Amino acid sequence: MPTLRIEPQLLESLTAVELGHAAQTGDRALVRDYHSFADPVYERCAPAERDKAFAQLHLVWFEQRGWRKWFGARWAEFPELAARAAGLLLLEARWKQEEGAVLGRDSTGVCLRVLPIRFANRAQFEVFVRHEFLHACDMLDPAFGYRIEHSEPCSAANASAERYRALWCAYVDARMTRRGFVSLVQPDTHRRALAHAFSALTAAQQTALFEQVWNAATLTHAELYERARRLEDKRTNAPRPGTRCPLCFFPTFDWASNIAPAVARSIRADFPTWDVSNGACARCVERYELTIHG
Ligand SMILES: [Zn+2]
Ligand SMILES: [Zn+2]
Structure with missing residues (x-):
């Protein structure tokens, strides 16, 4: 993997999640490891320096727990990513709807937002990360042609x-x-x-x-x-009963239920802006059916 960056907030949260999970499942060794590693920070550092010291410590923890390698291995499963993306940025999601992969502003980096709780279960996390990486592959693939659509009203x-x-x-x-x-x-x-x-x-x-x-x-x-x-x-x-037929302009309660493609083509020859979704009254459609069959 070219570069992996991780937001300090997520580093802190995922460490807490891993420790919480270890305590719950009785993994005393992991909890002990962490304390032998973190406790000296309280002794060594003045309160003002602790935040910085912990940020560094969490990064070392991330490496020691094998997470960098783990993300590298997932990344390598998608040759398209290696070919097209500059790197991965991991960010913390606050709720589930916020999770997922997006492209960075330069459109070459992948930003993945995840809930810290994911780090408690590697097997499930693996499936989630692969799914999001494949979304990212699509976004990076010129043939897929991803773009953000702005053309519609909000609702x-x-x-x-x-x-x-x-x-x-x-x-x-x-x-x-x-x-x-x-x-x-x-x-x-x-x-x-x-x-x-x-x-x-x-x-x-x-x-x-x-x-x-x-x-x-x-x-x-x-x-x-x-x-x-x-x-x-x-x-x-969708045409509503009593509204005007776009072809004959008479109010109609009898909209054609089915307009065959050949009939639609022949209507469009006369009404270039017309589309099947605009509908037409049964009488007009019958008339066009006759013209193409006769
Ligand atoms: Zn998805
Ligand atoms: Zn009509």
Whole structure:
């Protein structure tokens, strides 16, 4: 790994977590080690210097516990990271929603925010870090084309961000499985998360969406974002009974339930800005069906 930096706050917290865990599980040796190591600081250092001395001590502890090596080993499991990222910065998350990988301001470093409690269980932490590293690989991959979208109003943005996250996490875990790693959560959990995020879709549509994302060899940010957003468009533009048909401008209570792609193409030839999600009255659609069949 090129560089690993860790925020002092996280160093302090993870040391406390490891000691707490050791005390709970009866690992006296670890607690003793720490005290033989830390207690002299109280004797040696004046109160004003202790903070600095402890910060250094926690860094040594981090090394001695093998964490730097451990992160290096996870990093090495993703050749894309070694090729594209300059380094890793570890930061403390205060709550679960804050956790996860993002790119640094220069877009080459990976910042990983984690809850200190993760350091108590290496096996579970490993799965979490790999999952986040694969998100980071996507963000660094020009073919994935990650970008932060600013185009939507806030209320819509929150809902589509939740859907985007559900799709992306499923896509990440599917590839974890194919690489022979344990996935962060089970496929069924992703299926349920997608069903929840896409509650406006029918059960069959939700299943189809899950299968698409779970089995896709490659997806791009734009494709995921499009899937997450499309629903919003449908919802806001869904024709309501009594509103005007965009083609004949008559108020209609009889919206066409299904518009075949060939019919949609022929409508668009006359109305270039029209889209299936705008809908059309049954009479207009019938008329276009006749023109393409006749
Ligand atoms: Zn995820
Ligand atoms: Zn019409």
